Amino acid sequence: MTDESTKTGASAISAEAMLQRFLLISRAVAGQLDFQSLIQKVSEEVGFFLPHDHIDVCILTGERDMHVAYEARLHTGWGEAPEPVPVSFSPIRSILRGEEEFILTADAQLDERFHFDGAFSDPIFDARLRSRLHVPLQVEGKVIGALSYSCHARGIYEDSHVTIAQYVADLLSSYIHALNQGERARKAAIRQAEIHAHAEGLRAGALRLTEALEQERQRIGMDLHDQTLADLTRLNHELRRLRQSPKIPGEALNSLTDRLEGCLQELRSIIEDARPSVLKLFGFEEGIEALLERAIASQARPITVKFSDETDGTGNSLQETLQIALFRITQEAVNNAIKHADASRISVCLSQADGYLCLSITDNGLGLVSDDTDHLGGIENMRTRATLISAEFSIEPAEKSSGTCVRVMMPVTNLTKCPITEPERNNAYLDS
Numbered sequence: 525m526t527d528e529s530t531k532t533g534a535s536a537i538s539a540e541a542m543l544q545r546f547l548l549i550s551r552a553v554a555g556q557l558d559f560q561s562l563i564q565k566v567s568e569e570v571g572f573f574l575p576h577d578h579i580d581v582c583i584l585t586g587e588r589d590m591h592v593a594y595e596a597r598l599h600t601g602w603g604e605a606p607e608p609v610p611v612s613f614s615p616i617r618s619i620l621r622g623e624e625e626f627i628l629t630a631d632a633q634l635d636e637r638f639h640f641d642g643a644f645s646d647p648i649f650d651a652r653l654r655s656r657l658h659v660p661l662q663v664e665g666k667v668i669g670a671l672s673y674s675c676h677a678r679g680i681y682e683d684s685h686v687t688i689a690q691y692v693a694d695l696l697s698s699y700i701h702a703l704n705q706g707e708r709a710r711k712a713a714i715r716q717a718e719i720h721a722h723a724e725g726l727r728a729g730a731l732r733l734t735e736a737l738e739q740e741r742q743r744i745g746m747d748l749h750d751q752t753l754a755d756l757t758r759l760n761h762e763l764r765r766l767r768q769s770p771k772i773p774g775e776a777l778n779s780l781t782d783r784l785e786g787c788l789q790e791l792r793s794i795i796e797d798a799r800p801s802v803l804k805l806f807g808f809e810e811g812i813e814a815l816l817e818r819a820i821a822s823q824a825r826p827i828t829v830k831f832s833d834e835t836d837g838t839g840n841s842l843q844e845t846l847q848i849a850l851f852r853i854t855q856e857a858v859n860n861a862i863k864h865a866d867a868s869r870i871s872v873c874l875s876q877a878d879g880y881l882c883l884s885i886t887d888n889g890l891g892l893v894s895d896d897t898d899h900l901g902g903i904e905n906m907r908t909r910a911t912l913i914s915a916e917f918s919i920e921p922a923e924k925s926s927g928t929c930v931r932v933m934m935p936v937t938n939l940t941k942c943p944i945t946e947p948e949r950n951n952a953y954l955d956s
């Protein structure tokens with residue numbers, strides 16, 4: 525488009541015409557919401573006093589050590605780079621680093637300033653650019669980018685163009701800065717939303733897994749109950765009947781009957797373990813109380829147990845998956861206190877503070893020895909159960925006694941975000 529004959533002496537333009545143009549530029553860019561449309565508009569409006577075959581706006585990103593370019597009229601490798609490019613490779617790095625106030629060249633293909641080791645200057649040749657003019661975009665004394673004009677012809681720009689280019693750059697700088705900040709905020713919000721969605725996905729997945737595991741335990745419990753326990757009970761009745769028969773000496777069967785009774789007892793407790801029916805029948809609070817009473821019932825030495833709920837019944841309103849996880853953790857912690865600590869007092873407390881629902885199981889026993897918590901047994905299970913419901917788990921020396929305190933802390937925000945379970949989902953469907 526341009527050659528020596530179309531060269532416009534910018535100094536020939538009247539001050540009034542210039543002012544009119546600047547107003548037009550302001551109006552044109554004010555409605556643009558992204559850099560691409562902005563540079564397009566600038567190109568349309570500045571051709572009057574800054575002829576060009578290619579124009580680009582270059583924006584610093586990251587720690588101001590990278591840059592991206594948006595171009596109009598011609599599209600080159602500068603604007604098509606998929607990722608931000610280091611400033612150190614930019615042919616106009618001296619402008620972007622604030623080392624020069626402008627660069628004016630009659631022929632960029634021959635100008636050595638653009639051609640150094642690693643310079644991203646191929647587009648100069650690919651797009652046949654010769655005359656080039658570059659000015660910085662500045663906000664509060666800091667360079668935020670650059671505006672560049674180029675023509676195919678040689679020697680188009682002169683000093684008067686530099687002044688106008690700087691006016692245009694100053695006019696656009698604040699606007700470009702605001703657009704850049706807006707863009708950063710938008711990207712940060714998207715990133716934040718993605719992280720949140722990812723964490724939510726993991727949490728929901730973990731809860732579904734806990735539900736599945738718990739359902740499987742319940743199924744095994746029911747199978748044992750309906751099949752095995754029923755078979756054994758029948759066998760037991762049969763044995764009792766045989767023992768009363770005059771033909772078989774009762775004493776011969778006594779030990780067999782006793783062993784069978786033992787097996788039945790054992791099996792009943794396995795089933796009860798797999799299926800915390802107390803939770804279903806009585807809810808969380810009474811379920812925990814029943815658990816405590818049962819745990820100490822067969823102990824030779826007296827153990828005082830206490831359950832305190834400082835939350836006004838939050839436990840009962842928790843989703844079933846959470847109730848089961850907390851119930852099982854309590855069960856293991858209480859068993860440990862009885863088995864290892866020689867405790868005379870065990871207290872379970874449910875409380876809520878600082879955005880957390882906290883369940884603690886404290887005993888006044890012997891306390892942990894240093895490497896106890898490395899075990900892969902019940903403690904690890906408690907930790908896993910807590911992780912699966914997105915809760916924090918700790919086992920530490922108790923504050924007010926020589927004993928141990930197991931603590932599970934669940935963010936209150938998680939309590940309301942449980943995934944809909946199948947029955948609930950079905951009801952929701954029926955309700956709609």
Ligand SMILES: Nc1ncnc2c1ncn2[C@@H]1O[C@H](COP(=O)(O)OP(=O)(O)OP(=O)(O)O)[C@@H](O)[C@H]1O
Binds near residue numbers: 860896
């Ligand atoms: N309340 C406690 N007081 C004192 N020591 C404890 C207490 N809880 C756990 N420990 C110690 O930590 C160890 C690890 O406990 P963990 O529950 O992981 O395994 P376990 O009870 O030995 O076996 P499992 O739970 O698999 O039946 C225990 O062997 C015990 O030494």
Ligand SMILES: [Mg+2]
Binds near residue numbers: 856859902
């Ligand atoms: Mg244990």
